[in-house]
Amino acid sequence: MNFNHDKIERNLGILLILTMLAISAGGLVEIVPLFFIKETVEKVEGVRPYSALELRGRDIYIREGCYTCHSQMIRPFRDEALRYGHYSLAAESKYDHPFQWGSKRTGPDLARVGGKYSNDWHTQHLTAPRSLVPQSVMPNYPWLATTALDYSDIEKRMMALRTTGVPYSKTNAEYERNVKEFGETVAKSLHIPDAEKNLIAQAQLGNYDTNPDNITEMDALVAYLQMLGTLVDFKKYDDDYFVKFR
């Protein structure tokens, strides 16, 4: 039998069946792996969602377009390990919506920048990068240190992420679940009704912008940068522990 396009195009039944077959093949390839995504995320201790202040810092990171020049993904290569540290894990960005892996590095990777420099350094460097790194091409962000942080909608921001599956707690039951999973200190920082109180407390205690008098966007952004890549303690694992997940 001569089976060609002519046949398909003139026969609605065949056209329908073949169209559905083609679409489901594509759909299966895209959707089925999502059901197994938990298996590909490394089982590792310490990863937690962002605190209220860090979350606002992350929003500012996105607003200022930091991701256009900075990636947050250390690949498993020798040269990257030597410069940036242990390669990034899927687990480390499991609460990121959207993730900040990036694919463009005009500046260095920031996946493990947390704790590498002082708060003072970050504040000075964000305000005037060339005052510390003469060859830098990074723009100045002087308004961060002078703009008061708007945290009036922090609860809404956390609610939105909760909808996508980030375990911020709204009810007492959810809070108790977080205490079991993350311990009491972290669970408190994830409780949405206390978000504003927690944000102010963290900013005042941390004094990230080295100006204790007010809470600025600099406080939030530096708080975010200072926790990047610090959650997993790699000394707790054999150095090939993460091989088996790939």
Add this chain to the structure above:
Amino acid sequence: MSEEKVKGPTTTGHVWDDDLQELTNPLPRWWIWGFYITFVFTVVYWLFYPAWPIGSGFTKGVPGLNSITYTATTVDGKEVEKTTHWNMRSKYMVEMNELHAAQKQWFDKVAATPYEDVAKDADLMQFVNSAGKTLFSDNCAPCHQAGGQGKIGFSPNLTDDHWQYGGTYEEISHTIVAGRQGYMPPFKEVLKDEQIGQLANYVLSMSGEPHDAAAATAGAALFQSETAACYYCHGADAKGRTQMGSANLTDKIWLWADIPAEKTAEAKVDAVKKIISGGLARGVMPYWNERLKPEQIKLLTVYVHDGLGGGK
């Protein structure tokens, strides 16, 4: 409207609306064969690399064809040889094994040599200088600047003879391992503006900067008094205490107030006054014992002490 048949290789064969036909121009042969070859390539790929997801696992390729053997270090420091299927992370283990093998003899030698003997071995010092420069550029240069010259108002110069926290090998090593936290209390609540001015003049006088002699004399008394108690941290001789990182005020080296850049005597006084009244909650050096390995810290210590010079 032309009655001519459409010219060309072939048409699909059917005609719409009397004369509407569709050409079928076949793709070139080389292209089609290239396409089929990619099919064959995928099958070869499945044999060598992780490919098909199956349930909660995936096909790992044919053992033997794609096995990778590497040496892993366990949590308690044991070295174990392991064989696994090819993947990015096992390949990375091999890359890191090769790196350690290449550098091991040098790092072992650095670890086995007492600090003060490293610089006497020219070959070893060459390794320290080259590996140290890389480590320093990646980790230290953002604050201490590319040559270790520091930055007034920010980080100390590592190439001179003055050490806030001590310049022996042990002290430098401790600074890198545990970090430092500078602190000077603010005096604006405790002292009158006039008194702060007197202290500023005294501080400037010790470095031979222009000052008001009468105010400096009053400042000197204040410095040693229980009211200001400057001597408590900076020492009765004002030469600082390395145990707490308080500055030597007599050595003409300025870290926080940029005295050399201030043109007038008033501006110099004001710059020092600002520090005394506001204090300092700065001068934070991060700790590196989690980011760097012990052998890297020892190498950096020697690099800072002997490579950059200025160590004690």
